[in-house]
Amino acid sequence: MFNANKPFSMHLNPDAFRPATEAEKEYISQMRPSSTFFKDGCKRLMKNKVATASLIIIIVVTLSSILLPLFWPYSYDAMLGVRPGKPADSSFNNLQPFTYGKTELKRIAAGEKVFPHIFGTDSHGRDYFIRVVYGTRISLAVGFFASIIVLIIGMTIGSIAGYFGGKVDIIIMRIVDMIYSLPDMLVIILLSVVLGRTLNVEGTIFAKIGSNVISMFIVFGLLYWVSMARLIRGQILSLREQEYVLSAQATGASGSWIIKKHLLPNCISVIIISTALQIPNAIFTESFLSFLGLGVNAPMPSLGSLASDALNGITSYTYRLVIPAVVICLIVLSLNLFGDGLRDAFDPKLNA
């Protein structure tokens, strides 16, 4: 220690050895940043390469299905060969990938640039790529919203049954058992037939996607919440016995407070995981129904209806079946793998 008064002295400045004040101690003591369960889970998720890759694929597919139609020069329902006031030009129908119709060839010859039909066109002369993009958009939207519906209904009913128990639980769970025993495909088909007649969606924003998709949402809302409700009820039944719930009851907290503040946050990992796994399930159901002709209304495409349409020309235009099928596989597979990754990262029982 340098002493200004006696530069060559060996005396140490006693001022340097005073005990630190409380404020100084607090300044020096460093605490490890608090790590939450969620942060830990995200860290584990990022370490899982398969899940990360799946997440990237999901994000890319979702973003492109949302953004691409905004600046794509063709629209999903425009028949390129049909111009007002001119006879239909059949050269646009059934184009192979990266080929052009007659008028487009003329424009290319004149030195104009024409945006290529990456996947060709379909039998009505509509750009196939943008139809696939739109189909993906519809499929993703159906999967996402159906899962949200399932989540909300299942979470509410499951947590009520689990928390209040007793007679409430018995009644709700018997209803769940009854719904479980209904053949869901039959109900979907019946509902879409009935709703297609009775639901008047003309002139509303639902007109484009059609009554079939509405009925699909209704069916998801009516039928598919049961497994989510069962899952959450089971979780809450075990969490309810924890002492922190008892402590909240002792302070006089209401049932809804305890469910919101204590029970649901503690089964959030299960909720996230099963919702993530519900999305591919819904997409699959939608594709399947569209394939049967019970999905979205034409001309709106969905991946299932694209595949279904492609069946007519399966020998000459196989790629038209393969493309939507591959996209469905890609979405469903990556969502499933991502869901598995989520489970590995967030389910504390697995990484104990």
Add this chain to the structure above:
Amino acid sequence: MPENKTLLEVRNLKQYFDINMGFFRSKPLKAVDDVSFSIRKGETLGLVGESGCGKTTVGRSILHLYTPTGGQVIYDGQEIKSRESLREFRRKATMVFQDPYSSLNPRMTVSDIVAEPLDVHKLYKTKKEREDRVLELMGYVGLNSEHASRYAHEFSGGQRQRIGIARALAVNPEFIVCDEPVSALDVSIQAQVINMFDDLQDKLGLTYLFIAHDLLVVRHISDRIAVMYLGKMVELADAEEIYKHPLHPYSQSLLSAVPMPDPKTARANKRIVLTGDIPSPLNAPSGCPFRTRCRFATPACAESMPAFEEVSKDHFVACHRVKEIN
């Protein structure tokens, strides 16, 4: 110091649970059967007994965490019955739990845990007020301000128990049920926490119902001690009195089992070893519940339940033969 005013009175408290025996048959489990006692303002009543005797159930029934099957809980001259009285009561009576690991929500920060009673009862107007109160409470129990934003799993058992105590203090209670608050902690931490309970009692004028099975801990903190056996109260007296002159044969054997730190007294102390296990409360013995393990049992003991009577001043015992055996 205890005043001479009764704060809480429990009259003939009964808590039965229906046990499902399958096929719509059920049988009542008499966890607490006809227990009466009162607690004076500012005192600590220790409640002891072996596992499964209904100590915890008494504490929880008083706070109406289970709706009592029968009997009355009278707090400050008012019976706890209606929803309003219960709500009011829960602002004055709180609870500290046994297990510091499961009694704190792992998804909440310490400040949220401590402030939960404030949130439930809406006891603050501004965020600042809430925060100040949380820091004040954490100061009471010896936690630092930087602990407020952490999660419960980052703390040791003793610290967690302090958080639980801070939560119990949040509503400015008068009465706290301490349900084995130190039995999950190791001995050195037990001492800290017990001393903290003592200090808080002096500082805030609290009244405790202190449930425990560690008799030395109970002796240290309690003004009076109640002994329970199989859902019934068998003896109630001042702490010193019960340690010097236990009258009920069960209390006698319980106290003889207390480990003595001094080997001389330990050798002089004759243990009264009970034979057999505690009977299931599902089919409790007739008459006196303790008769199956009692050294002094006579056929008369099987006939009727002994009354809980005052034998000497402030010393209550439930035993038919209390006069003869002592």
